[in-house]
Amino acid sequence: MKRTLLAILFFVALVAIWTALVRAQIWSPVLLPSPRAVLDYLVSAVRDGTLLSATAVTLRRLVLGYVIGLAIGLPLGLLTASSKFVEDTIGVLALGLQTLPSVCWVPLALLWFGQTEGAMLFVVIMGTVWSVVIATDTGVRTLPPIFARAARTMGSGPFHRWIHVILPASLPYLISGMKQGWAFAWRSLMAAEIYVTILTGFGLGHLLHYGRELNAMDQVIGIMLVIVLIGLLADKILFSPWERFLHRRWGTGRI
Template sequence: MNKNIKNSLVKIIFIVSVLILWQVLYTLKIWPEILFPSLGDIGKAFVTAFTERELGTMVLHSLSLIIKGLIVGIALALVFSSLSVISETFYTIYNMIVSMCDLIPGIALIPVAILWIGVGDGAIIFMVIHAVVWPMSRSIIDGFNAVPELYLEVGRNIGLSPVKLIFGVFLPAALPRIFSGIKVGWARAWRGLISAEMIFGGGGALGIGYFIQDRRTNTDIAGVFAVIIVIVIIGMVVEYGIFRNIENKTFRKWGMTR
């Protein structure tokens, strides 16, 4: 049996098993129905969320915010990490900043975001940028440090300037690490976005996080699980539909990763 088909079957069997187990637990009435809804109730809430509660519009709004934050965060990480290659002093300072800021949970910056930017989309984009730029910078710097010295010596011998070394040697050689940083940044940004929306939702940021908070307030647990399914679906589409395809058609095809 083809390996890809076998892996797909394993995943399908696992998902079906989880669904069966869920329904069995619901039938046993271990928990109150209001806290542990049936698959049918979750399915109805899923349909209602898109047909009557405008969840589709909220999903698009959330995706627009995360794309803006990702673009800015990735750009900042690339610029600052590249500067750290050119200047040893800058590297020392920026590496310390990355080590410190990467430890700060996004939720701890919410009061700062409110005071500096206010409640709304701007504060959420700020949180997304914070979630992306530090792990992304760490991956890029690690990738740059892993570039063989031989490559750099060849570049210098043919007269490449520091800027040309970055674009001609460092970035191509560190592409797998950079891509890995983008994946980590996406995952952290996605979690940060939803958390921020749950807090800022009342300020006009009507995204997925706001929908979860609204359903919780209305004790609609089926609706909460429905939107969690939406979050998982989006994450799986990005992971397997975008990231895995890029990896398979580039780095694995070129022999840069396994």
């Protein structure tokens, strides 16, 4: 209760400082709109439906790309951890591509797919896959061999062992890899949406971009707030339950 109160107090203070700065008129309102103006923009954007449809477009791309990225990255990570050949080939490739900022995929995606949903999806998938591969690989490699040995004596075959021992045992690594993959996917999608206009759907990145073109700082800041909010919610809804589970089961520190 006290913690919640303090948190609320902190954010109220932030808004108060913001308001004070606007009142002081150091910068022109074009550069620094008041919280009130940003709120007005958000309300009007919700009313005319642009904000909700943009959020829907962005989230659809994000979720679809992320799920495909996971579906590719997880098995690939298991493969790199279990085969020397795949480790030396795909493993090295993954390590290299993971260091490539995913916005660098945008020009290539545009040339390959044109200004289509496919290009957006491709960028998100590339942002997700490599960090998931690396995390899965690390998770499997750091497992104590005793788990697999114990399972073998109880009659667990190779396939059963993958599903019931190796995957759950590397869960702490998998979750942090999935979290990182999510963060990369989110960043790369925003970059791609700001960079290119796709006619099949306007996402949050596009709204942000138009805000700049129209010199509408209230829109820019409003959309930024929405993006931050979505990131926070995704963390709380998607990952917090898992992290609580890990904390309870493994007895590791609260994250």
